[in-house]
Amino acid sequence: MNHAGSTSHETKSGQRVLAVYRALRRAILEGALRPSLKLPEDSIGEQLGVSRTLVREAFGRLAIEGLLELKPNRGAFVANPSLEEARDVFEVRNALERQVVANLAGRLTPQQIATLEHHVKLENDSQGRDGPESIRLAGEFHIVLAQMTGNDLLNRYVQEVSSRCSLILAIYGRPHSSECAVSEHRQLIEALTSGDTVKAETVMHHHLESVANRALLERRPKQDLSSLLAPFARSEGLTPS
Secondary structure, X not given: OOHHXXXXXXXXXXXXXXXXXXXXXXXXXXXXXXXXXXXXXXXXXXXXXXXXXXXXXXXXXXXXXXXXXXXXXXEEEEOOOOHHHHHHXXXXXXXXXXXXXXXXXXXXXHHXXXXXXXXXXXXXXXXXXXXXXXXXXXXXXXXXXXXXXXXXXXXXHHHHHHHHHHHHHHHHEOOOOHHHHHHHHHHHHHHHHHOOHHHHHHHHHHHHHHHHHOEOOOOOOOOOHHHHHHHHHHHOOOOOO
């Protein structure tokens, strides 16, 4: 048996699953794939140029993050959280992220500070150009913070809850709501750099409360699945079958 060949195939399959996961995740968080939209495995596989098996694996990851709902005998649907569920998600997120900043206050390295400042620059550059991308970048700022704690469990929980919040904002977020997040993220960096844990927790608490309060029902018209997925597929090097 050619173990090297088998390992190489598994590696390539894993990379393809990750590419499909990333493409679909961006399409959901940037609002291209709207809530309650059904995602047939065969259609998604054709659009992304991969097998249904790989699509199914990517669906599993997205379901764990709360971005998809897998319904027995019905298939996969983009999650559609209610406003009541949204409040519960933000409540949990607030508690988790106050722990994140408590872990990081006064402990950030110069390189980590530079990474955060670069991310905020990307957020700032996206303003007025792409609202959905701004929402995605704002959520990823918090994921980067959690990764910096070095606590794998805390990181995983924050990533899951941040993804759900980004979906909620893509559904209910007011136009230009991400503009406020940029200045608030700068305040967070300053508080963490100063080493004042109480201030950092307070800034994070008020920031997430502000994000949760900037919610307004806004629905978009339906579009063809192929046109919705095309730009996200290209960004991950995926091609239709």
